[in-house]
Amino acid sequence: MAPKNDNFAAEEARAIEIGEETGGGATGKKRRDTWTTRTGFILACVGSAVGMANIWLFPYRVAQLGGAAFLIPYLIFVALIGFSGVIGEMSFGRAMGTGPMGAFAKAVEMRKAGGGIIGKLIGLIPTLGSLAIAIGYAVVLGWACNYLVASIDGGLMAQTDMGAFFGAIASDFGNVGFHLLGLAITFGIMILGVSRGIEKVNKVLMPTFFVLFVIIAIRVATLPGAAAGYEYLLVPRWEALLNPTTWVYALGQAFFSLSLAGCGTLVYGSYLKKDVDTVSAARNVAIFDTLAGLVAACVVVPAVFAFGLDVSSGPPLLFITLAQVFQEMPFGNIFAVILFISVVFAAITSLMNLFEAPVEALQEQLHLSRAASVGLVAIAAVAVGLFLEGGSTVSLWMDVVSIYVMPVGALLAAIMFFWVCPKGFAKSQAELGHGKPLGPWFNFMTRYVFVGITAAVIVLGIFYGGIG
Template sequence: MERERLGSRLGFILLSAGCAIGIGNVWKFPYVAGQNGGAIFIGIYLLFLVLLGIPVLCMEFSLGRASQKSCARLYETLTPQKKGWRWHGKVALAGNYLLMMFYTTVAGWMLKYFFDTASGAFEGAGPEAIAAHFETMNASPWTLVFFMGGIVGIGFLVCAAGLQNGLERVTKVMMILLLAIMLVLAVHSVFLPGAREGLAFYLLPDIERVRAIGWGQVVVAAMNQAFFTLSLGMGGMAIFGSYIDREHSLLKESVHVAALDTFVAIVAGMIVIPACFAYNVEVSAGPSLIFLTLPNIFSAMPLGRLWGALFFAFMTFAALSTVLGVFENILSATMDLTGWSRKKTCLVNGAALFVLSLPCALGFNVLEHIEPLGAGTTILDLEDFLVSSLILPLGSLLFVLYCTTSLGWGWNAFKKEANTGRGARVQEWMRPYMQYVLPAGIALLFVTGLLL
C-alpha cells in the first residue's frame, strides 16, 4: 500500500504544532511563567526549548521520514537486525491510547463549556453558582460520557475522511481559527482596565520572585515546560515526519513547529493573566483556572457571554488539535500492524477508545471511590502520571539513544536524514552534546518528575 502524503508544508507544520499545542499551554504555562519570575522564566524556557525540545523533535521527524512508518514499525524498518528496540514501538502505541483515555474527557469538558457559555449559562452567576456548575457536570456520568463520546466521534470521523481530505483540511481551518481567536482575545485582555499590572507580572523580569522561589526550582520548572510542551516520546511527531517530502531539512521544520507552539503558550498568558488582574482574581493553574476563575471573570465582564464563548471555542480547538494528531498516530500504527483500511481502522479504534475512556469519565462520579495515587486523586491523575512522568521522558530518552549511538540507528544515519533538504542542518560539532548531554538532561527530568 502506497504511503499517504500531506498536501502541503503548511499542513505539516500546522498538524505537528496542533498535536503539540494542548490544554496545558493555556492552564499551565501562564501560571508557571508568572509565578517563576515572568520574563526570566520565559528566557530560561526558550533556552531549554532549543537545548532539549528541538533536538528530540528533529529526531522523531527523522525516524518517521526515513522509515515511512508509524512508531509500531519504524524500528524494524530502520534496523531489522536489532530486534531489541521493537518493544518500544508497542509501548509508544500503548502510551497514545493511554493519553487519549483521559484527554478525551478533558476535551469533552471544553466542548461542554463552550455550549454552556454560548447559551448564557454563566450570565449573572456568582462564584458559588459557577463552582456548583463544574461540580454538577462532573457528578453526572451521562454528561461526561456524552461529551467524551462526542470528542471520540468527531476525531475518528475527521480521520476517516482521509489524511488530506479529512485530517489536514480540518486541522488547517481549525488552527487558523484558533490563532485568530487567540489574537482577538489577547488584544481584548491587554486593553482591560487594570491589565497593565497583569502584563508586568507575566512579562517583566522579577529577580526577587526568582530568589524567593529558588533558582533551582525555576530552572527545573522551565526545563519541564520546554520539554513536555512538544509531546515527545510516543511517536506522535514521527508519524507526521512519515507523511512529508524531503524538500526541507528537519531541523528547520522542528524550529518552525516549536516556535508556533511557543507563540500559542505565550499569547495564552496574555489572554489569561491580564484578565485575572483586571478583575482582581487570583491566578491559578489547572482546571480551576479554566472552569472556575475564567467563568467568574466572563460573568462580570461586559459582553462576557461573547468573550467566554470565544475563549472556550479556542480551548476546544486546542484540545481537538491534539486529539486529531494522536488519533492519526494510533490509526497509522494500527494500519501498519494489521493492513486494515483507514475506515475499518477508524471504526475499530473509535469503539475501543470510547470503551477505554469510560473509566476516566466515570472516575469523577460512579468510580470516584477509586483513588489510585492517594486521597483525593482520580483515575485521570493516574493515567496522566503514567503518560507524563514515565512514557514521555523514557520514550524520548530511547529515541535519542537510538539516533545517536551504534546500539541503534546511529548518528550518521540520523544526521543524513535530518539534513536532507533545504534549511538549517545538524552539525558534526553537535554530536557530543546530543549523544551525552541531551540524554543526561532527559534522565534528570525523569528523576525530578518522580521526586517532585
C-alpha cells in the same frame, strides 16, 4: 569484513529503500498517505504541540516562577529540545516511513538482523502511551465542548456557582454526551486520512486559534486593573532564577509542550516527503508553540488580576476562574464563546496527533484499513475513557502516563535513532531537504544533550510528581 564506512553506506541505502517502499512506488504496496504541503505539516505539528496546557499551565508557570525571568530557562530548553529532539523525531519517522513500532523495528534490524520483533515490542511503549494520554485528554475535550455549548446558549453566564457547575461535569459519568461528541468530531476527521482530514483541518483550526486568542487579548487589555496583571507577568523577578524549581518546571514545560514522546511527532514525520526541511519545520513549531503560550499568558493573567481572582494551576484556572472572569466582563458571553472555541480547536488538533500513533500502528502492523483502525481505537477510547470522567480519576491517569510513559517513549526513540541506527545516519536524514550540511553540533546535541535531558525529565518527573 567490509570497512565501517561501507557498512554505513549499505545500511543507509537499505533504510532509504525501506522508506521508499513504505511510501509507495513500484513495489506493489499500497501507497502511504503523505502531507500535501510543507505548511500543512508544520501546522499539524503546531496543532499537536499547542494544547490546553498552553492555555492554563504556561501562564501559571510564567506568573508564579519569575515573570519574564522564567522565559530565560524556558527558551533555552525550547532551543535545546527543538534543535535536537523535535528534528530527531521528525527525521526518524521520515527515514523509516512508519510509526514507532515499525521505526523501532527497522532501527534494530539495521544493528542486528532478525531483531525487528524486539524493536516492535519496544515501540509498543510509546504507542500505547500515546493512546493512554489521548484517552485522558479526550475527557478534558469533553469538558471544553460542554462549556462551549453552555457559553453559546447562555447557561454558562447564568451559573451562580462556577465551581459546582464544573464539579458536576467533572464527576463520574457526568459528561458522557459531550465526551462522546468530542471523540466523534476527532475520529470523524481522522477517518478521512492524513492529507484529506488532519492536514486540511489543521490548516483552518490553527490560524483560527491564534486569531481568536489575539481578539481576546485585545479585549482583556482594555479591562480596568489589567495593568497589574501585565506587570506581574512581564516584569522579571530575577531571584527566581536562583531557585532550581524554576529551571525544573521550565524544562518540563518546554519538553511536554513540544509534544515529544516518541510517537506523535515521529508518526507525523513518517508521512513527510524527502524534500521537506525538518530543521526549519522544528524551528517553526518551537516558535509558534511559544507564541501560543505567550498570547495565552497575556490573556489569562491580566484577566484574572482585573477581577481580583487567584492565578491557580490546573484545569480550574480555565474552567472555573476564567469562566468567572467572563461572567463579570461586559459582553463576556461573546468572549466566552470565542475562548472555548479556541480551547476546543486546540484540544482537537492535539488529540488527532495522539490518536494517530495507535491508528497508524494498526494500519501498518495488522494491515487494517484506515476506517477499521480508527474504529478500533475509538472503541478503546470510549470503553476506557467513560470510566475516567471524574476529575481526580483522569488527573491521576494523566499524571501516571505523563510521568512514567511519555518521557520514556521519547528516550527510547532517541536511543533508537541516535544510538542504535548507524553512526551518522540520523545526521544524514536530518540534512535531507535542508540544503546544507549540519555542523558537528548535531551529533553532540542529539546523542548526548537530548538523551541526557530526556533522562533528566524522567527522574525529575518522578521526584517532583510531574513537571509538565
